[in-house]
Amino acid sequence: MAYDLTSLALFRSLAQEGSIAAAAAKLGLAASAASRRLSDLEKQAGVALIRRHRRGVTLTEAGRLMLRHAEVLAGQVARLQSELEDHAAGHRGAIRMAANTSAITQFLPEDLAEFLVSNPGISLQMAEMESVEIIQAVRSGAVDLGIFSAFTQAAGLHVLPYRRDTLVVCAPADHPLSARRTLRLRDLDGHSVVALQRNSSLQAHVDKRAEDLGITIRTTVEVKSFDGVRRMVQARLGIAILPFGAVEAYLGDGSIVMIPIDEPWATRDLMIALPGSDDLSPQVAALVRILQGQGDQARQ
Secondary structure: OOOOHHHHHHHHHHHHHOOHHHHHHHHOOOHHHHHHHHHHHHHHHOOOOEEEEOOEEEEOHHHHHHHHHHHHHHHHHHHHHHHHHHHHOOOEEEEEEEEOHHHHHHOHHHHHHHHHHHOOEEEEEEEEOOHHHHHHHHHHOOOOEEEEEOOOOOOOOEEEEEEEEEEEEEEEOOOOOOOOOOEOHHHHOOOEEEEEOOOOHHHHHHHHHHHHHOOOOEEEEEEOOHHHHHHHHHOOOOEEEEEHHHOHHHOOOOOEEEEEEOOHHHEEEEEEEEOOOOOOOHHHHHHHHHHHHHHHHHHO
């Protein structure tokens, strides 16, 4: 049985005013139309809801029961409207995003924390992927946006700058190269290297630079994560090329050192991939503003 919200609002007004004419005027209805609505409401309920008398109307016991439920429904409708307005304004909802390991390790935790403090009604669903997978996920609509390496092709997507990522050499503290102030990729020729798995955009980038130079990177072991690479270096299995943020925070115990790479390719950009610029939800648009704002501050 479906009750009309206007008739229920009229009934609530009637309970307050005690008069059909006054209740109708409050809702902008004609008294005759209001009277018909109330009669239809009683027919629908199958029981008398009001008693009419010369001074107005009073509620029956069934009418008082109807009033209690009408008040509850009115509160629920008001909350529904409020939440829908929040959603339309970008204050509620869910965002699906993907990011590569470099962004998650170095930059996103603080940036996303700032966003969620300002938007507590929004939830984030984060997936860690390789840059190539991120582009595919954005194209397919599996995620709303992605953070990926600029060395990955993203044709057909709307791309915005996010952060700048600096690559360094991570080496055991007693390694022959550990005392160097800077290194070039050619300096790694002949040394054992701990590498990321081949499907990572960072490793593909390093391998391409080595190929261009005609040198061979002697890989001792391949692992999936920055943490795994760093721990292998700490175990003296080789040296590695990692983002600055994946090394700098772990220098405290003295087991590893960080050596800058003095080559242009050691600086790479992280980008934001979007399916388009014109159809962003308010929630995604708000997140992009935060991400780009933080990136602008860091570059300055």
